[in-house]
Amino acid sequence: MNERSTTIVQGSEIADYPEIPPQARRGRALRVTEIGEDVLHRRCRDVTDFGTDELTTLVDDxxxxxxxxxxVGLAANQVDVDLRLFVYDLTDSDGVRYVGHVANPDVEVLDLETEENEEGCLSVPGPGADLFRALHVRLRGVDIAGAPVEMTAHGYLARCFQHETDHLNGRLYVDLLSKRVRKRVLRDMEDMREEVLDRRDEVSAVHGKEPAIYSGR
Structure with a gap:
């Protein structure tokens, strides 16, 4: 008999969580901003207005x-919104699924242990590159109602939290790479971008979403 998989939503275990989060069913698919756009390269503004319909809609979208x-993660500036907010939905190597959102995140590295794994980014469509990240972190922030959020993360989840918080500080993962590797990634992005965007159109249709409009297509 297969054991029931574990899903952690906003830091709490939830039984019978759907494969597609309810927010994703409600929301619209927006255009993902791409490297070079100003909103990706500066620190985002803190969220100060909580419990609003606008914030709920943004998380859905x-x-x-x-x-x-x-x-597996997406920051608000990746949908062209200048706010310190990210969402995530990932399954780690132990089969535990983590779903949630965090506003005004702060990541604290808990020890010196690091791990190298391939990392990619929806705003650098296509390629990835190996990158060292801290293996253990603590995430602190608030949810869209203003309630405190605090989670300790390990491995893949820790990498996601660091990656998305970096976004909100105006830093992409390619900024952490050597010049040679960064140049390779950006060259590969040029070759792979159209294929990636075609795939997004296909997945949009599968889920009954209007596809986002991207420049140059």
Whole structure:
């Protein structure tokens, strides 16, 4: 008999969580901003207005965008919104699924241990590169109602939290690479971008979403 898989939503275990989060079902698929756009290269503004319909809609749209783009995390500036907010939906190597959102995140590295794994980014469509990240972190922030959020993360989840918080500080993963590797990644992106965007259109159709419009197509 297969054991029931574990899903952690906003830091709490949830039984019978759907494969597609309800936010993703409600939301619209938005255009993912791409490297070079100003909103990706500066620190985002803190969220100060909580419990609003606008913030709820933004989270819904970010989950839908992440679903269509087949990502595991997405920051608000990746949908052209200048706010310190990210969403995530990933399954780690132990089969535990983590789903949630965090506003005004702060990541604390808990020890010196690091791990190298391939990392990619929806705003650098296509390629990835190996990158060292801290293996253990603590995430602190608030949810869209303003309630405190605190989670300790290890491995893949820790990498996601660091990657998305970096986004909100105006830093992409390619900024952490050597010049040679960064140049290779950007060259590969040029070759792979159209294929990636075609795939997003296909996934949009599968989920009944209007595909986002990207320049140069």
């Amino acid at each position: 970010m989950f839908a965008t992440m679903l269509v783009a087949e990502g």
